Amino acid sequence: MAATQENQPVIDIRNLSCYYGDKLALDNINLTVNEREILVIMGHSGSGKSTLLRNILGLLTPSSGQVEVLGKEISRLKKKELYELRKNIGVAFQNGALFSSLSVRENIELPLREHTDLDENTIQIMTMMKLTQMNLADHGDLMPAELSGGMLKRAGLARAVIMDPKLLFFDEPSAGLDPVTSAELDQLILQLRDALNMSIVIITHELESAFNVADRITVLDQGKQILTGSREEIKASSDQRIINMLGRIARDEDVDAEAYLHKLTHKNLPRK
């Protein structure tokens, strides 16, 4: 581990804030991901996890602050440079985001066909390897609509890693899956890190999965970064929001009686 710490982090986020219109979606986020590290970003729905991911991927432009990925600052890159950088990044979307007009195999082959000059045989073999690795060897010729939720996620993962990226993002790997399938996916993620030396960022709200795979965890709540640390640090935290999350206790929001009354009476009044 000592050797990796001398290296530059693969992701370096400094003072990142992001607005959606007037709404502050991310508030001063500082985060690094090191080589061969699995970082899990946790939080409720609406906590800003997806916004953070979209900022890192360059799908959104930060309102302020910097996002550096593989040594390049995302918001300063030209379109061409951004595409060049993204060839080293794999993203597995929540529901796979496979193209419904292509078969599973064609989906997985797509980045190879677009970005490499490999011959047909090599493409076939590489695709088959990834399909086998994801336990989808018999399902390559099916269309995405014919796959189950777990298979879609695995196919999305296969497409994300087909170019052997240095950096992998995985959005909600275990959402909507049964515990066994979810545990299998966790195993796959660990294998990918160990076999291909990837740095991996996972976005999830599933506690169990997070604690199974994470080297470090960062917890977001309403756009704010509450805590970043190892599994043990998260478990030992005294922050009430994290204790609630670990104990699965519903949020107990402080309600200002007057503000609540105002909301109730004014929100639905006709505008003048």
Added chain:
Amino acid sequence: MNLVNIAQYISGFLQNLGRAGLFLAAVLFRIVTPPYRFTPTIKQIYFMGARSLLAIVVCGIFVGMVVALQFYDTLVRFGSVALLGAAVGISLIRELGPMITALVIIGRVGSAVCAEISIMRNESQIDALECMAIDPLRYLMAPRVLAAIISAPILTAVFITVGIFGGYFVGVILFEVSPGSYFGGMYDAVLWGDIVMGATKSFIFGLIIIWTATVKGFYLHLDKSGVHGTEAVSKVTTDTVVLSLITVLFADYIVTSIIL
């Protein structure tokens, strides 16, 4: 409704218009610069052109027949049924051919393309393309736009041809106008200018329809009408049909007035 609302509405409209303009410029740039995408373009031409043929042929026959019927009924009052071929030919080539073909394309192609693209946006497939470093404008939009501006004039030509024979059926076979005067009159009356007008219109209509469909679908997530997900998909698809209909009719008048 006050001044602020009106100003917001206008600025929103201009914003959309500007975005759509830049989008079209970017797509056209990708059509003319390599790497070209031949196979997807051929597939789209098959979908937009070849698969629309039946609808175009059926519409063409009936429109040609009804135009001949109307003209026959009018011309017979003036005793000039010999002009039937010329009247049918000119009205189909200049106006009805491009227009009604555009209506068929809006219904068959515009709605389908918009629904397809907006579902891709809705299911993060377009984000996935971006993340795979594949330019969605080049990969998805360029073949569709190119296919539409190739298909629309060809479909229009087919429509006009079929329509002329539909008119022949009514005029010559049902009402016994002489076949020589039907085609001869048409040959004498139709000028190159008429054909240029029809061709220009069909090209412009094809571009307008595919532009509206792709831009509406592609910017689904920026649609500020307050609906999301599948509801937004159905809304932008309806919007596409209505908007391209209005724009095509408007463009029809403009093009006609410029060329005449």
